[in-house]
Amino acid sequence: MTEPIYKTDALIAEDIDAYLVQHQNKSLLRFITCGSVDDGKSTLIGRLLYDSKMIFEDQLAALEADSKRVGTQGQEIDFALLVDGLAAEREQGITIDVAYRFFATEKRKFIVADTPGHEQYTRNMVTGASTADLAVILIDARKGVLTQTRRHSYLAHLIGIRNIVLAVNKMDLVDYDLAIFDAIVKDYREFADSIGIESFTAIPISGFKGDNITTTPSPNTPWYKGPALIAHLESVEIDNVSDQAKPFRMPVQWVNRPNLDFRGFSGLIASGSVKPGDAIRVLPSGKTSTISKVVTMPGKAGPASGTGGDGDLDEAVAGQSVTLTLADEVDCSRGDVIAVADNPPEASSQFEATIVWMDDAALHVGRSYWLKLGTQMVSATVHAPKYTVNVNTMEHLAAKTLELNAIGVAEIATDRAIVFEPYADNRTLGGFILIDKISNRTVGAGMLNFSLRRAQNVHWQPTDITRQEHARLKNQTPRVLWFTGLSGSGKSTIANEVEKSLNLMNRHTFLLDGDNVRHGLNKDLGFTEADRIENIRRVGEVARLMADAGLIVLTAFISPFRAERELVRAMLPEGEFIEIFVDTPLNVAEARDVKGLYKKARSGQLKNFTGIDSPYEPPEHPEIRVNTVEMTPEQAAEHIIRKIMPLK
Numbered sequence: 001m002t003e004p005i006y007k008t009d010a011l012i013a014e015d016i017d018a019y020l021v022q023h024q025n026k027s028l029l030r031f032i033t034c035g036s037v038d039d040g041k042s043t044l045i046g047r048l049l050y051d052s053k054m055i056f057e058d059q060l061a062a063l064e065a066d067s068k069r070v071g072t073q074g075q076e077i078d079f080a081l082l083v084d085g086l087a088a089e090r091e092q093g094i095t096i097d098v099a100y101r102f103f104a105t106e107k108r109k110f111i112v113a114d115t116p117g118h119e120q121y122t123r124n125m126v127t128g129a130s131t132a133d134l135a136v137i138l139i140d141a142r143k144g145v146l147t148q149t150r151r152h153s154y155l156a157h158l159i160g161i162r163n164i165v166l167a168v169n170k171m172d173l174v175d176y177d178l179a180i181f182d183a184i185v186k187d188y189r190e191f192a193d194s195i196g197i198e199s200f201t202a203i204p205i206s207g208f209k210g211d212n213i214t215t216t217p218s219p220n221t222p223w224y225k226g227p228a229l230i231a232h233l234e235s236v237e238i239d240n241v242s243d244q245a246k247p248f249r250m251p252v253q254w255v256n257r258p259n260l261d262f263r264g265f266s267g268l269i270a271s272g273s274v275k276p277g278d279a280i281r282v283l284p285s286g287k288t289s290t291i292s293k294v295v296t297m298p299g300k301a302g303p304a305s306g307t308g309g310d311g312d313l314d315e316a317v318a319g320q321s322v323t324l325t326l327a328d329e330v331d332c333s334r335g336d337v338i339a340v341a342d343n344p345p346e347a348s349s350q351f352e353a354t355i356v357w358m359d360d361a362a363l364h365v366g367r368s369y370w371l372k373l374g375t376q377m378v379s380a381t382v383h384a385p386k387y388t389v390n391v392n393t394m395e396h397l398a399a400k401t402l403e404l405n406a407i408g409v410a411e412i413a414t415d416r417a418i419v420f421e422p423y424a425d426n427r428t429l430g431g432f433i434l435i436d437k438i439s440n441r442t443v444g445a446g447m448l449n450f451s452l453r454r455a456q457n458v459h460w461q462p463t464d465i466t467r468q469e470h471a472r473l474k475n476q477t478p479r480v481l482w483f484t485g486l487s488g489s490g491k492s493t494i495a496n497e498v499e500k501s502l503n504l505m506n507r508h509t510f511l512l513d514g515d516n517v518r519h520g521l522n523k524d525l526g527f528t529e530a531d532r533i534e535n536i537r538r539v540g541e542v543a544r545l546m547a548d549a550g551l552i553v554l555t556a557f558i559s560p561f562r563a564e565r566e567l568v569r570a571m572l573p574e575g576e577f578i579e580i581f582v583d584t585p586l587n588v589a590e591a592r593d594v595k596g597l598y599k600k601a602r603s604g605q606l607k608n609f610t611g612i613d614s615p616y617e618p619p620e621h622p623e624i625r626v627n628t629v630e631m632t633p634e635q636a637a638e639h640i641i642r643k644i645m646p647l648k
């Protein structure tokens, strides 16, 4: 029964090029519709698709048959059936994911992201809204402005949508009463003012009856002098147009080098315009040059087909994909940004950001995530949130982390400077996503608000005695032998044995032990997840410094999380980090109970104890694994020494 709808999408998806060529000269408006099923959202979208004639004949026949069978509108066509395609939605009576639909009118083409209305789906709404130029906020005329209206408006505004349409729907059910419409608009204006929405367009409609949907004004609302919905969607200014007036920025997607004579930098122009002769600056290096040519992107044949472009352009503007060639040989690679020379964006490594959390597992404060901003990808850690926002009341709440669907403001630090602009000025250079390094899932989406001053005044200081010099003097290759395992597994005992053996071999070593470091450097840290993450981050930094000094470092920390162990691995040159899994089953470690801590944990006197009520994630591919049930500490140490030899 839903097949015809998928066919429409599939056709466009399969031959999107043909579709786009056909509509090439029309501008594209991306918009979202916000509201719940009850507000008539699906009916409205169905009506837009229907009225724009993008439904094929056979599908219409199927729709008519379906409507009569399962529709809720008697003998009339139930437009909601066009949109509520997913079986799960049908069963639950709700819309649960972002569905994108394409349609076109004489004047413009459209992509509409249909996002669900329920609070737990904030992340879907944010996903759908992230590229939208406009949001249609649906209101049921009988109910007026509701909590969810405020939530959707707040999210749409937060995500940077400047065009808001307040579609007051179901006007037929309130006798097209002007007073009701006016009261709703007044109510909404008060709310909009309070959150900084500068303007919106209110339209009285009936998705079901078709009032004020297409281009002609409805005779049922003679008091309404504004445009009908489609007429408004066809004429509203698209962000690209306003972006063109901003300074030129183009994040480099790839370096296009089809042959030795051509070296171009390809990307999508994020803002402004560019033409041959323009003075530009490559960031973050700051190197300057001049634009030689602006070439349109290669066609389907790809970069291999010579310069591949359809030809040189006199000028290109925001929203266009182009390849730029420069007058000078300038270092420039993927992730760099080419900008107008005298007004470039900043580069920074510390920011305040607004983050929408999208993962079932809450944010781990201090953990290193991938941060992807346009074509730039760096490691980043998020500090404890300053506050989270209650999306129903706009209240600020105190919070230690961000749970699924939470929106919070927090400081964020990247491991190297990224080129950016505040999201409010530039969505492309200010919007980012966070990716879990282990699962590769997108866990958050965010907006950079501003960079923190302190980041700009800290610079790397080069030193003359390099780590190679330090290592050469000690006549050894630095290593970090990272022992990990449960409390009482034998990390300290075995690490101690290994250090003794290394010293007999005249190696320069240092053993960092959990208990000892926690008395000094890390005495401010406890055993919450966030504190353990910070504990390991600091120990990792110290181990790295010691390895830079040429030492063989041994560390004995539970280090329960894979992500932080991988973080430390990534801090060191390839091959210098050796993960040693002290593999002792919980019952064995517990039976040893050297410090009586397991007993305390079992009796509830000690909370968050690893293996009892705090997780331990065993290494998946440790360089070395020792089984302390089968080996004595001495045997385990010998095994390790043998594995790491010949140790120069």
Ligand SMILES: Nc1ncnc2c1ncn2[C@@H]1O[C@H](COP(=O)(O)OS(=O)(=O)O)[C@@H](OP(=O)(O)O)[C@H]1O
Binding pocket: 486, 487, 488, 492, 514, 515, 518, 527, 531, 532, 533, 535, 536, 556, 557, 558, 559, 560, 595, 597, 606, 607, 608, 609, 610, 614
């Ligand atoms: N709640 C809780 N959970 C785990 N361990 C606890 C806890 N409270 C105190 N201790 C003692 O602290 C030692 C572990 O510290 P670490 O720095 O290695 O821990 S972690 O890596 O930050 O998880 C650990 O030492 P080892 O037994 O040598 O591992 C314990 O003695």
Ligand SMILES: Nc1ncnc2c1ncn2[C@@H]1O[C@H](COP(=O)(O)OP(=O)(O)O)[C@@H](O)[C@H]1O
Binding pocket: 485, 486, 487, 488, 489, 490, 491, 492, 493, 494, 556, 592, 594, 627, 628, 629, 631, 632, 633, 636
């Ligand atoms: N094969 C073994 N390897 C390491 N320790 C062992 C072994 N068998 C028994 N033990 C005992 O287990 C305890 C391990 O404690 P410890 O080294 O402090 O562990 P951790 O540092 O992992 O908490 C010590 O008392 C040690 O003597």
